[in-house]
Amino acid sequence: MNARPILRELIAFDTSTPNSNLPLVHFVANLLDRPGCTIRLSYDDSRSKANLICAVGPTGEDGILLSGHSDxxxxxxxxxxxxxxxxRETAGRLYGRGACDMKGFIACCLERMIKLSPDRxxxxxxxxxxxxxxxxxVGVPRLIADLQHNFPRPALAIVGEPTQMRVVSAxxxxxxxxxxxxxxxxxxxxxxxxxxxxxxxHRFVAFLADLAEEFKEQRSRSGVAPPYTTLNVGTIQGGTSLNTVAPSCTLVWEFRPIPEVDGHAICGRVERFIDNLRQEMRDIVPDADAVNERLxxxxxxxxxxNSSAEASVERLTGSAxxxxxxxxxTDAGYxxxxxxxxxxxxxxxIEQAHQPDEWIAASELQAATDFLDRVAAAIAN
Structure with missing residues (x-):
């Protein structure tokens, strides 16, 4: 099988985040299962979703790991x-949910791994x-734990998010x-x-708005854009009716720290502010509450x-x-x-990711396949 029919199979699995990914995971496991391959699954608490690790070839700490997300x-x-x-394919573009983010990369990896002879x-x-x-x-911490407990540490990990085959190091x-x-x-x-x-x-949102302004004062030197930590309140749900004092309100929000910033320290500041609000609320209503969860x-x-990851890719591509x-x-930070x-x-x-009529260029699939062929050649006897 080459990448296109594999991609067709992968896209046919609706692995939207509310759904189980097990049908796709079992498809991949069956596709790769043969002598010389070790396959492990690590499940979420409900056992309705799983990570997959497939190792091909000898054991050792000099391996190359290719990583993608199934959802x-x-x-x-x-x-x-x-x-x-x-x-569907039209004018050199392959359309489908996940074609770009990131089942196209997974399909190329599967094509390459199917062709490998483990004993070589x-x-x-x-x-x-x-x-x-x-x-x-959410899933990658368990994947990392499974990897650390059952396999030698790889020498290089390549996370295949859509970058038009450009190397991203931050x-x-x-x-x-x-x-x-x-x-x-x-x-x-x-x-x-x-x-x-x-x-x-409302007071909490005002606090977050002040934080967002403060974040702009620390600029990153890593090249990320915008070059500061951003914050966004995505949804607010609260109240029951116009003439009722609201008994509940919930916000879902995010912040995106630049590489130089400690995100856990920001969480600490937020949680101290919430602790103060909670105490103030309970001074008025003893069973009132304010709770912050990290989703x-x-x-x-x-x-x-002098990254060894960049040096490895330079050897594989032949260019700086x-x-x-x-x-x-991405999962890469883990x-x-x-x-x-x-x-x-x-x-x-990435401009095609999450969009209606998501697509990936056939030329991009070919570029990924060519790169993975060089990876395979570098680790073969």
Whole structure:
């Protein structure tokens, strides 16, 4: 099988984040299962989703790991001109949900791994697929734990997010948060009889707005754009009716720290502010509450001088790597935090990701296939 029919199969699995990815994972496992391959799955708590690691060839710490995420964003509310889960090709473009982000890269990896003869490799090659990356890199910590416990540490990880096959050596992190306030309902004719959760949410949003302005004062030297930590409140839901003091309000928000910033320290500041609000609320209504939850975290990818990852890719491509940064987050920071030299490099353009009629150029698939052929040649006997 070459990349196109594999991509057709992958896109046919609706792995939108609310859905299970197990049908796709089992398809991949069956495709790769043969002597000389070791396949492991690590599940989420519900066992409805799983990461996959496939190792081909000998054991050793000099392996190359290819990484992708199996989930895709949903299509609800998008105006597609065809079925999002049926691959179609027009004028050199392949359309389908996930074609660009990032099933195109996975299809190229599978094509290459199917063709490999495990007994002819002198270094191991790994394929790692994570779940729920789009929700904030939810699955990759378990994937990393499985990798560390059961395999030698790879010498290089390539995360195949769409970069038009340009090497990316730095990106921002992403911290996805949910903050909930619980007050007490009362008739709006006497607001003092209740406690408005929306009022406290408003104060919290004002605090976040001040933080966002403060973040602009620290500029990154890594090339990310915009060159400062950003913050966005994505949704607010609260209240029950016009004439009722709001008993509840919930915000879902995120901040994206530049590589030089400690995202956990920002979380600490936020949680101290919420602690103060909670105490103030409970002084008025004893069972009031304010709770902050971390829904997902993508670590930043930090540029490393004299990176062995960049040196490895330079040897494979035969050309010098020009360090590039991107503003979006990936699983790459987790591999780097695990001590694996890591970069991001994959086919397709991020401008097509998450869009209706998502597509990847056939030429991009070919460029990825050519690169993976060089990877295979470098680890073969």
């Amino acid at each position: 895709v964003v949903g299509v609800d509310g998008q105006a597609w001109t065809g079925n999002p889960f049926v691959l 490799l002198r270094r191991p090659l790994y394929l790692a697929l994570s779940y729920d990356e789009e929700l904030g890199c 990106h921002k992190g992403v911290f996805v948060m949910r903050t909930s306030f619980r007050g007490r309902a009362a008739h709006s004719s006497n607001p003092a009889a209740g406690l408005s959760a929306i009022d406290y949410a 997902g975290i993508a670590f930043p990818l930090r540029w490393e001088a 790597v020009i360090p590039t940064a991107v503003p979006f987050g 591999f780097q935090a695990a001590g694996i030299p890591t970069l991001v490099m994959g086919p397709g353009s």
